[in-house]
Structures are given as structure tokens and as C-alpha cells.
Amino acid sequence: MFKRFDQARPFLTLGLVIAAWLVLPTVIKIFARASFFELTAPVSVAASYAHDLREYWSLRLHSNGELIEASRDLARLNASYDVAVQQNAETLAQLNRLEGILRLPAFPAHRSEHARVARRDFSGWWQQLVIRKGENFGIPVGAPVIFSGGVVGRVTEVRAYTSVVELISSPGVRLAAVVEGDTRTISYQGGVNPTFGSAVGIIEFVPLDIDASALHPKRLVTSSLSGIFPPGLTIGQAVKVDPSQDGLYKSGEVKLDERLGALTEVTVLIPLNPE
Amino acid sequence: MPTHDTDLADRSGNLFESHKGYDPRIRLFYFVTAALLLILAGGLSYQQLFKTDVHHERERQQNQRRILIPGPRGNIYDRHGQVLVRNRPRLAVVLYLDELRSAFLAEFRRIRTNYRETGDKDLPSSAQMSTLARISVVQSYLDQVNAILGRELTVDSAQLKKHFASELLLPYPLIDDLEPADYARLIERLPVRSPLQLYTSNTREYPFGSAAAHTLGYVGTTDSVETDDFPGEDLKTFKMRGTVGRTGLERRFDGTLQGEAGGKIFRVDPAGYKLVDREADVKILPKQGKNLTTSLDIDLQLAAEQAIGDQIGSAVALDVRTGEVLVLARKPDYNLNDTSPHLSTAVYQDINQRDALTNYTIWGAYPPGSTFKILTSIAALRSGKVLPDQPITNCDGVVKIGNILYKCYNGKGHHGDVLLPDAIAHSCDIFFYEAGRLLTPDVLAAEARRFHLDQPTGIELPLESHRMVIPDPAYKLREFGENWFSGDTANTSIGQGFVLVTPLEMACFIASVARDEVFTKPTLLHDANAPTQHTESIGLTSEQRAALIAGMEGTVTYGTAKSIFSLPLYKIPGIRIAGKTGTAQVRVNKNGKVGTINLAWFICFAPVEKPEIAIAVMLEGETIGEEFGGGREAGPVAAAILKKYFEKQANPAAVIQAFKPAGN
Numbered sequence: 018m019f020k021r022f023d024q025a026r027p028f029l030t031l032g033l034v035i036a037a038w039l040v041l042p043t044v045i046k047i048f049a050r051a052s053f054f055e056l057t058a059p060v061s062v063a064a065s066y067a068h069d070l071r072e073y074w075s076l077r078l079h080s081n082g083e084l085i086e087a088s089r090d091l092a093r094l095n096a097s098y099d100v101a102v103q104q105n106a107e108t109l110a111q112l113n114r115l116e117g118i119l120r121l122p123a124f125p126a127h128r129s130e131h132a133r134v135a136r137r138d139f140s141g142w143w144q145q146l147v148i149r150k151g152e153n154f155g156i157p158v159g160a161p162v163i164f165s166g167g168v169v170g171r172v173t174e175v176r177a178y179t180s181v182v183e184l185i186s187s188p189g190v191r192l193a194a195v196v197e198g199d200t201r202t203i204s205y206q207g208g209v210n211p212t213f214g215s216a217v218g219i220i221e222f223v224p225l226d227i228d229a230s231a232l233h234p235k236r237l238v239t240s241s242l243s244g245i246f247p248p249g250l251t252i253g254q255a256v257k258v259d260p261s262q263d264g265l266y267k268s269g270e271v272k273l274d275e276r277l278g279a280l281t282e283v284t285v286l287i288p289l290n291p292e
Numbered sequence: 293m294p295t296h297d298t299d300l301a302d303r304s305g306n307l308f309e310s311h312k313g314y315d316p317r318i319r320l321f322y323f324v325t326a327a328l329l330l331i332l333a334g335g336l337s338y339q340q341l342f343k344t345d346v347h348h349e350r351e352r353q354q355n356q357r358r359i360l361i362p363g364p365r366g367n368i369y370d371r372h373g374q375v376l377v378r379n380r381p382r383l384a385v386v387l388y389l390d391e392l393r394s395a396f397l398a399e400f401r402r403i404r405t406n407y408r409e410t411g412d413k414d415l416p417s418s419a420q421m422s423t424l425a426r427i428s429v430v431q432s433y434l435d436q437v438n439a440i441l442g443r444e445l446t447v448d449s450a451q452l453k454k455h456f457a458s459e460l461l462l463p464y465p466l467i468d469d470l471e472p473a474d475y476a477r478l479i480e481r482l483p484v485r486s487p488l489q490l491y492t493s494n495t496r497e498y499p500f501g502s503a504a505a506h507t508l509g510y511v512g513t514t515d516s517v518e519t520d521d522f523p524g525e526d527l528k529t530f531k532m533r534g535t536v537g538r539t540g541l542e543r544r545f546d547g548t549l550q551g552e553a554g555g556k557i558f559r560v561d562p563a564g565y566k567l568v569d570r571e572a573d574v575k576i577l578p579k580q581g582k583n584l585t586t587s588l589d590i591d592l593q594l595a596a597e598q599a600i601g602d603q604i605g606s607a608v609a610l611d612v613r614t615g616e617v618l619v620l621a622r623k624p625d626y627n628l629n630d631t632s633p634h635l636s637t638a639v640y641q642d643i644n645q646r647d648a649l650t651n652y653t654i655w656g657a658y659p660p661g662s663t664f665k666i667l668t669s670i671a672a673l674r675s676g677k678v679l680p681d682q683p684i685t686n687c688d689g690v691v692k693i694g695n696i697l698y699k700c701y702n703g704k705g706h707h708g709d710v711l712l713p714d715a716i717a718h719s720c721d722i723f724f725y726e727a728g729r730l731l732t733p734d735v736l737a738a739e740a741r742r743f744h745l746d747q748p749t750g751i752e753l754p755l756e757s758h759r760m761v762i763p764d765p766a767y768k769l770r771e772f773g774e775n776w777f778s779g780d781t782a783n784t785s786i787g788q789g790f791v792l793v794t795p796l797e798m799a800c801f802i803a804s805v806a807r808d809e810v811f812t813k814p815t816l817l818h819d820a821n822a823p824t825q826h827t828e829s830i831g832l833t834s835e836q837r838a839a840l841i842a843g844m845e846g847t848v849t850y851g852t853a854k855s856i857f858s859l860p861l862y863k864i865p866g867i868r869i870a871g872k873t874g875t876a877q878v879r880v881n882k883n884g885k886v887g888t889i890n891l892a893w894f895i896c897f898a899p900v901e902k903p904e905i906a907i908a909v910m911l912e913g914e915t916i917g918e919e920f921g922g923g924r925e926a927g928p929v930a931a932a933i934l935k936k937y938f939e940k941q942a943n944p945a946a947v948i949q950a951f952k953p954a955g956n
Contacts, residue, residue, distance in 0.1 A: 189484050189485070191480065202475055204479050240476050243479065262554075263577065265381050
């Protein structure tokens with residue numbers, strides 16, 4: 018009898034733990050969950066730092082000749098970026114002047130916070146990144162995240178030193194978008210993406226006169242009307258649009274940037290005047 | 293001597309009931325029990341084996357609900373593929389109440405607890421608290437939207453109550469017809485998985501506003517959604533509101549334009565809420581209705597309407613060959629976009645006050661005035677009473693018919709020994725009084741009936757008039773109980789008196805004359821391969837026809853319409869036009885003042901040598917006693933249509949091929 022009880026003890030314990038968890042107050046559960054993530058965060062961050070260190074040492078192995086060549090390329094790039102920065106500054110000034118003349122409302126200003134990617138989760142369940150900055154850098158929930166290729170996603174969870182960014186490939190992200198050169202708002206939403214497949218999104222409420230195909234894709238950018246993302250940031254390329262049965266709109270598919278799966282650094286746009 | 297057993301039985305008889313191994317009376321009980329069990333088993337078997345379908349059906353009806361969503365209407369195009377009527381998406385933020393059962397319940401408990409804690413004896417009833425809970429929950433969702441859009445909207449409790457009671461499974465609209473900026477903000481800020489969603493319906497949109505308003509017509513809303521192939525007809529059904537054509541082509545072709553309804557069939561719990569996390573059992577997407585390609589040419593239509601401007605009147609242009617209607621204009625009109633998504637009382641009253649709702653082009657019956665002289669000419673030529681090269685009277689400006697002096701109202705009134713072509717060109721009344729007298733009223737009426745001027749044309753529009761009148765002595769006797777006088781013949785011969793026709797009929801008449809036939813059936817449907825219409829020939833000799841056409845061409849080159857068509861603005865180089873002016877008088881009561889206003893008519897076709905387009909224009913004078921004449925007032929409208937038509941003919945590349953309508 019006692020022997021049989023001993024054998025069942027692990028199951029009994031598990032049952033008791035589950036029962037205790039079920040009856041625990043919500044506050045304690047939230048606290049336990051947050052604590053778990055905060056305690057495991059250093060592991061992710063440490064792994065990320067280890068990865069950076071590995072990169073560093075691999076770079077140290079390059080010869081002086083290679084480094085000189087890389088420096089020269091970098092100097093050229095810097096020079097071209099300097100020119101681009103000046104041009105951008107001039108364009109921005111002109112834009113401000115025109116906005117002033119037309120009395121257009123100013124777009125919401127943002128502060129940029131660059132952050133390294135600590136972990137990437139790509140699966141049928143999760144499409145998210147963990148970045149190495151959190152509350153310590155004033156990152157708020159909902160902040161837009163971008164990279165050199167356009168939109169990355171939005172911050173969905175902020176912890177003490179890390180934040181979780183839901184990628185635009187996730188079905189949980191929906192954006193107001195426009196086809197480049199058009200002003201009518203389209204709804205973009207992440208698709209159901211396989212673990213190793215190329216990421217796609219879906220677009221809905223596409224006006225009937227807009228066409229796109231794999232041969233003639235259209236660039237999909239953020240809308241100026243939404244107020245969360247600055248306008249004109251690339252979301253992806255619309256590669257297919259088909260009219261819906263009701264004839265009101267078209268819907269289609271958007272191919273997202275392949276680099277989303279290999280991001281190492283992103284920029285979080287922190288609103289200066291949050292609503 | 294009693295045995296021991298007997299003693300025991302006797303003694304126990306007082307304490308225990310004696311038990312017999314078998315009692316025959318119990319058989320009855322067995323039988324009854326067995327019979328009852330048999331009935332029960334039989335009943336169950338019957339219900340299970342034979343009534344399965346019935347119970348299954350009942351269960352299905354009890355557990356399933358059907359939602360019907362009307363399909364968008366088809367588009368309407370002009371003959372060159374320009375969209376005249378289309379659907380505009382209408383965006384709304386809606387709340388799916390059927391997903392909020394647990395939220396309603398939690399709020400109900402919270403409200404009940406709060407009331408109980410107050411210790412108030414006068415507690416609301418359970419139903420009242422349920423209503424409060426629903427309003428509270430819906431308001432909390434509306435507050436989310438308010439926070440995003442910066443509004444301060446509150447829930448309309450009566451509307452919510454009504455929606456909850458009768459349309460629980462339909463989305464409850466929180467804000468309708470969102471602006472693009474609001475829509476963009478909500479896309480990004482509303483949670484993706486939430487009972488709060490963006491919803492798209494549609495409404496009619498008219499890119500050309502008021503153009504061809506009477507012809508195209510408008511739509512109204514209806515609760516009746518037609519479903520031919522959608523399953524579950526016996527289920528409790530929730531219907532989204534659909535549309536139905538109220539006037540014009542929208543009404544006449546409602547069946548064609550009407551979309552195919554789609555919808556869903558859901559499983560619900562006993563309280564009628566949709567089962568959470570369960571996909572619809574049936575889901576069919578609504579389909580757009582069939583498109584309609586009209587014969588209208590929007591460029592010509594706009595030219596006509598612009599030429600009419602603020603005046604009251606109608607213009608019709610027909611393709612002479614096929615009878616396709618190129619222009620069907622009526623002023624005053626109304627902006628069709630004001631009728632969408634629904635025609636408000638204020639807009640309706642405004643339209644009604646301006647008398648802009650009725651399509652008088654097909655409904656109004658007017659005296660055709662001197663344009664009727666073409667018919668009198670044809671009748672006279674056919675009868676042989678008038679020869680092209682012989683005068684029938686000498687016009688010295690006045691003639692006595694019966695005891696009344698009739699004047700020649702056109703020109704100087706002294707046309708002299710006028711021949712038929714000049715009589716038409718100068719519109720000599722006295723010539724046609726005499727022609728009418730020679731013809732007799734019955735012959736004149738018979739000729740008019742031969743041209744179908746006494747019947748509706750059969751155009752594909754609702755409410756075409758039946759009020760046209762082609763008078764003869766029998767008509768006057770029947771309607772007024774009076775005899776026919778020679779003055780009545782005189783009046784009829786110049787399109788006055790009792791004669792009444794619609795502007796559309798006059799367009800058909802002149803198109804028939806252009807083809808040298810007696811009838812043109814107008815159509816508003818475009819067919820690129822439509823054959824040429826063929827009806828009975830008018831029956832004029834080539835000499836007679838030449839005289840008739842010469843007179844009509846003379847109207848434009850040297851007659852009553854010369855002053856307009858010689859102007860550089862209206863001149864069309866290289867195009868010969870045959871026309872006829874007309875001015876008719878009608879008695880009206882305007883704001884309590886009774887008097888006569890003039891109707892200005894102009895009918896024509898062109899080119900003379902190979903007619904392509906036929907036009908009838910009728911404008912109403914607005915002021916009693918105002919000088920208002922056919923050539924001067926109606927001529928410019930016809931000229932504007934002709935000019936645009938031949939401009940397009942000369943430059944076919946300019947014809948817009950913006951969009952090829954799909955299907956029919």
C-alpha cells in the first residue's frame with residue numbers, strides 16, 4: 018500500500034502544484050511570470066554578448082591588409098553617407114518650409130534608440146525579437162521598431178533590461194499602409210509564416226485600381242495617417258493582389274525583407290510626446 | 293389438532309403478512325408493467341428510428357443561426373466604359389456583441405454586488421441590471437475607440453437594446469463612415485484579436501454627381517435580402533440591410549444589378565450567443581451584382597446638361613441607326629451622391645421643392661409646337677394635298693378660320709406664296725393651317741399614330757408617361773363633350789391645341805424621320821453589335837423627301853434657327869444639319885399667378901446625307917409672358933450636343949477607354 022503511494026508521489030506532487038497554480042491569485046501569477054522573464058533575461062543577453070565576442074575575435078583574425086581594405090571601403094561609404102545626410106537635411110528643411118506654407122500638422126517626432134538583438138524567435142507560434150534595451154532606456158510598449166530596410170515591428174513587452182518586439186511577419190501585427198505614390202490607406206497584417214519559409218504578410222482593402230504581381234511588385238510603405246510610424250518606411254513588396262468576390266476591394270500578399278530573419282541591430286522610435 | 297406450522301401461521305398472522313410463492317393476481321401487474329415498458333420502448337424506438345430526422349432538424353434549428361450579407365450592386369457604365377455608378381466602401385468600427393457573453397456576465401455580477409453593498413432596498417430588476425451591464429461593457433469598448441480618435445461618444449442605449457434583442461449576431465456599429473485618417477489610426481491601434489473590429493460595407497457612389505440623375509436613379513435601403521442558393525432557409529436569420537433601386541435604371545434593372553447575398557451559419561448556445569472559438573459551419577462570400585453598360589455617352593450628357601444650365605428642360609439624343617439613347621438629360625436635377633447612403637428628409641424636401649425628382653423627359657406631356665409641322669408636312673405630302681413645288685396658300689400674316697383670325701407668328705408674318713421647304717424653314721403657320729384643313733383632323737391624327745406618338749416608347753425606365761394626346765374629333769367629344777371645330781384642326785396642324793407628347797417621343801420621331809421610317813424604339817442598353825432598326829417606311833417619294841429635308845436644312849441655314857447655327861460658337865464645319873424649331877404655349881399657375889409660358893423646342897438630325905444622331909430639346913420658360921423661343925433657347929443645347937458628338941467622331945482617340953466593364 019505504502020509502496021504504491023510512493024510510486025504515485027511525483028504525479029501527486031505535480032497535481033498539487035497545478036492545483037495550487039490554478040487557485041493562486043492573479044497578482045502572484047503575474048509577478049511570478051515577470052520574475053521568470055527577468056531572471057532568464059540575463060541568460061539571453063549573456064548569450065548575445067557571447068555572440069558579439071565571438072564576432073569580435075573572428076574579426077581580430079583578419080590580416081592588416083584586409084582591415085586596411087575594409088577601412089578604405091568604410092571611408093568611402095562614410096563619405097557617401099555624409100553627402101546623403103546633407104541632402105536629407107536640405108530636403109527636410111524644404112519639407113518643413115512646405116509644411117509651414119500649407120499649414121500641415123507636423124508628424125510626431127521620435128527619439129531613436131538603437132538596440133542589439135539578443136534573441137530571435139521564428140516559428141509558427143512566435144515571430145518576435147528580444148532586444149537588449151528595456152525600461153532602462155525608456156522604451157515604451159507599442160513603440161515602432163525599424164531597421165535600414167524598413168519596418169521591423171512594434172514593442173509588445175518591456176522588461177527592465179530587455180524588450181520583446183513583435184515582428185511585422187506576425188499575424189498579431191496590423192499596420193496602416195499605402196502603396197508607394199498613392200495616398201489611400203491599406204490594411205497590412207502579418208501572415209501565418211512557417212519556421213523556415215520566407216516571411217509574408219497580407220494586405221486588405223486595396224483599391225481596385227492598384228495592381229501588383231511578382232514581375233511588377235509595388236513597394237508598400239507606412240501611411241502618414243496612422244501616427245505611429247513615420248510615413249514612407251518600407252513594409253515590403255506587394256507581389257500579388259486579387260479582387261475580392263464582392264468587388265469592393267482587392268486583397269493580396271506582401272513579401273517581407275529577407276533580412277528580418279537575421280537582424281542584429283534595430284532602432285526603436287520612442288515618441289517624444291506620447292499621447 | 294393444529295400442527296406447529298399452522299400455529300405459527302396463525303400467530304404470525306397478527307405480526308407478519310403471510311407470503312405465498314405465487315399469486316395469480318400479480319399477473320395483471322406484470323402485464324400492465326410489460327405493456328407500459330413496451331409502449332415506452334416502442335415510443336423510444338419510434339422517436340429514434342422514425343423521428344430522427346425531425347429531432348435532428350429541431351436541434352439544428354435551435355442551435356444554428358444564419359447571417360445574411362447582401363452582395364454589392366453591379367456598376368453602371370456609359371457606352372465607352374466610363375463608370376457612372378459604382379460602390380464606395382464604407383468603413384465602420386463595430387463591436388461583435390455575440391463574443392461578449394462572459395464580459396456581460398462579469399459586469400452584471402459586479403453591478404449586482406455594488407448594488408447589494410449599498411444596502412439599497414430598491415434594487416433594479418435582473419433585466420435592468422443586465423441592460424446596465426451591456427451598456428457599461430459596450431461603453432468601455434467605445435471608450436477605447438474614443439481614446440484613439442479623440443472623441444467623446446456615448447452609447448445609444450435604445451439602439452443597443454434594439455440591436456441586442458433582434459440583431460445579436462450582427463456587428464453593432466459604434467462609428468459609421470470613418471474618415472481615412474480615423475481608419476488608418478484604428479488599423480494600427482485596435483487589437484488584432486478583439487470583439488472590436490473594422491468593418492466594411494458599401495454604398496453607391498456617383499463619380500459625375502448630378503449627371504444623368506433621372507436616368508440612373510438612386511437606391512434606398514431594404515430589409516429584404518434575396519437568397520436563392522444560400523442554405524438554411526428554415527434557420528433563424530439575421531440580415532444586414534441591403535439596397536433596392538428606387539428610380540431610374542437602378543429600379544428598372546434592380547434584379548440585374550442586385551448582388552448575390554453571402555453570409556454565415558453559426559452554432560449558438562442556448563442564450564443565442566455565438567460559440568467562441570468555433571468556425572462558422574457555412575461561410576459564403578457575397579458576390580457583386582452584374583454590371584450594366586448603358587448607351588449613354590457621358591461626354592455628350594455633360595455637354596447637354598451644361599448647355600441647359602439653370603434652365604428648366606429636357607434634352608434627348610439618339611443614335612439614329614440603333615435607337616440607343618446617347619443623352620437623356622433633365623434639369624433641374626439633383627446630386628445623386630446626396631442620396632447615398634440614404635436619402636435624408638431634408639434632401640428629399642429640397643429636391644421635391646425644386647420639382648427635380650420627376651423625369652419629365654419621359655413623364656412630362658407637352659404641346660410640341662411647330663416641331664409638329666414636320667408630321668403635318670409628311671401627312672400632307674403623302675396625301676398628295678401638298679406638292680413640293682406648288683404653293684397652297686398666300687401668307688399675308690393673318691387668316692380667318694371659322695370666326696377667328698389666326699396670325700402667322702413666325703418671321704415678319706408675310707411669307708407670301710410659300711412652298712413647303714420654305715414654309716418649314718420659316719415655320720409659316722398659315723401654310724400649315726391650310727395644310728391641316730386640306731388633310732382633315734382624322735388623317736393628321738392617323739399619321740401621328742403611325743409614328744407611335746400616341747403611345748409610350750417602351751424605354752427601359754419606370755414611370756414613362758401614358759398621358760400623350762393625339763387629338764381627333766372623337767377625342768374631343770369623348771373628353772370634353774364638344775364638337776370639333778376647324779380652329780382645332782388649325783391648332784393641331786402646328787402642334788398646339790390638344791396635342792401632347794413627351795420630349796423622348798419627339799426624339800424618337802425625328803430619329804424615325806432621319807431613317808425614313810415611322811418608328812424608333814429607344815433603348816438605354818448599349819450593344820456594340822446592335823443591328824440597325826427597321827420599321828415601316830414613311831412612304832414619301834424621293835422628291836417629297838428631298839423637299840422635306842431641304843426645308844429642315846433650311847431651318848438651320850436660312851430659317852428660324854439660322855441666328856444660332858450661324859454663330860461661330862455653334863457652327864460645325866462640314867456637317868449638314870436638318871432641324872425644326874418650335875415654340876408652344878401652355879397655361880400655368882405659377883405662385884398663384886395664372887398665365888401662359890412658352891416652351892422652346894428644337895428637333896434635328898445630322899449629318900443630313902447619312903444621319904447618325906437625332907436630338908430633341910425642350911426648354912420651359914420660367915416667367916409668365918416671357919419672350920422664349922425655340923431656335924434661340926433650345927437651339928444652343930442641340931448645337932452643344934452636336935458639336936461634342938462630331939468632335940468625338942473626328943477624334944476617336946479622345947474617346948475614353950478608361951475601364952472595360954467585366955461581363956455583360
